[in-house]
Amino acid sequence: MSILIKNGYVIYGENLDVIRADVYIEGNRISKVGKNLNIGADYVIDARGKVISPGFINAHTHSPMVLLRGLADDLPLMEWLQSYVWPMERKLKPEHIYWGALLGIIEMIKSGTTAFVDMYFHMEGVAKASEEAGIRAYLSYGMVDLGDEEKRNAEIKETLKLLEFIEKLDSSRIEFFFGPHAPYTCSPELLKWVREKADESKKRITIHINETKDEVKQIKEKYGKTPVEFLDELGFLKSDVTAAHGVWLTDREIEILAKKGVTIVHNPASNMKLGSGVMPLEKLLRAGVNIALGTDGAASNNNLDMIEEMKLVSLLHKVHNLNPTLADARTVFKMATQNGAKALNLDAGAIKEGALADIVVIDFNKPHLRPITNIISHIVYSANGNDVETTIIDGEIVMLDGEVLTIDEEKALDKVQKIVDELR
The missing domain is CATH 2.30.40.10 (Urease, subunit C, domain 1)
Structure with missing residues (x-):
């Protein structure tokens, strides 16, 4: 054509x-x-x-979480997760994930996103929705083992199942990512397994790091190191890693990220809404770290609009640093396009x-x-x-x-509404 x-x-x-x-x-x-x-x-x-x-590249989101949009707002992160998000997620079935992802993908297409990086569960449904819609998708199963060997083996099994599913799908637009959730939810054994399998399969990795003060404190108490230092000691950090958030980073951690070629994905709306903090953008830029842009999920944003996210990045860092020249329009536009493509090794x-x-x-x-x-x-x-x-x-x-043109928007809207009405 x-x-x-x-x-x-x-x-x-x-x-x-x-x-x-x-x-x-x-x-x-x-x-x-x-x-x-x-x-x-x-x-x-x-x-x-x-x-x-x-097109814009949403380098970090959880597309099916549109099902949780508006479920619980104006709450601290852990209360938000433990009292509202996790209980609702336990009710979600593969069919729910498919329809939630489809609605999220419609929202992304309509606001100019042409590729996205996703982490969730029942990801075969997200792959199916992405293929039908015609969007470019990089999909990972969010792995959490909390140091439990039985849980770790189950998470590995789910990850390999998704890898096999995407390989059989054989789509030029759908790619597999390894998705260990975060250093505080994944054991060293699981993180080492991910690194080994990523090297072996030539697949990329996405992970959350340094989103909150509490998780940084938790890692320090457990391992005697900051999260980035901990991951670096494991040999986990390479240029195939796309790490979301990076809010509470030390100068030493920024130095490591730059040296290893890790991409940091900034999620300003989510970080502000959950009161997580402000990413040290100026220091990361000065160090030469590749910074991409993401919306995070619609439960903590509450939309998937990358154009809105660009404005938020720029205004947040100008006022936070009292510097109107920081996060200028061209720099931010590249974060939403070229830098995201670089993180994905995508010729776009x-x-x-x-x-x-x-x-x-x-x-x-x-x-x-x-x-x-x-x-x-x-x-x-x-x-x-x-x-x-x-x-x-x-x-x-x-x-x-x-x-x-690729999917029935009205049907998706109706279906998601029925799902949420039944679940709540």
Whole structure:
């Protein structure tokens, strides 16, 4: 299939140069970018007054948690988890996970996300939903053993089952990740097993680290080291690790992360809502750590809108550091695109010839996005996910003029409502 997007403002290349141009897609890749392209195509999209942007990469979320959206707000993390989230999650069945993931994926597609990293359970349902919807997904089973050997063996079995399922699915868009939950919920034995299997299978790893003061204290008391030092001593940290949060990091830990090439995924909305703290963004940037962006789950955000997340990153760090130049629009935009692609070793995140065609069209024909002056600034500070009009993933149009083409949105909305009404 071929697609020609004409007359748009194109955010071109790694330098984010904004040019007036057309974009021609052939198969699943960007073939040409240039002015007045006179090429026949199966689909022609007029992007006059619109912006052609790389798709956004949600590098950390829990998509089925849309089922828990609004379940328990304005609570401390552990009370939120122990009294509300975990009891509800114990009721969730594979069918529930499938429909929750499908609704979350619809939300992501409609707000311009073209790829996401997910960690949860019953992940075969998430894989199925991702494949049907046409989104690019990196899926992990969240492993928790709490030092219990029997539990560890069960978690390993579930992980290998997901790996086999995804390999049999044989999709170019669905990838497997190992997903040990966090150092405070996973034993050294489980973490070592993950590292060995990741090396052996050439699969990547996602994990939570240093989200709260309490978990850092817990690891220090148990192992005499900070979480990053503990993981480093195990030989766990390599450039294939994508670590979510990284709120309470010491200078020494930042140094280790930079040296090992670990990506840190910033989740500002979740960190603020749960009162977890503020990630040391300035220090991480100065150290050269790759920083991607994620929404976390819809129970702690409460949406999956990556455009909104960009604005929150920028404003949070400006006011926290009393520095209006920190977390500038271009830096934050790269976190949501190029840096996420780097973390996934994905040939996307920038619009250029030869790259994968993961592209969104944002409608700037709206009062809050005019006059058109600084496009990157407008996306970060003025736009929101509802301004995304068209989403193209792997060269396929999955949303056109605001309508998702691959799945029945109304059916998903109704089904999820019925599920939640029955569970509560």
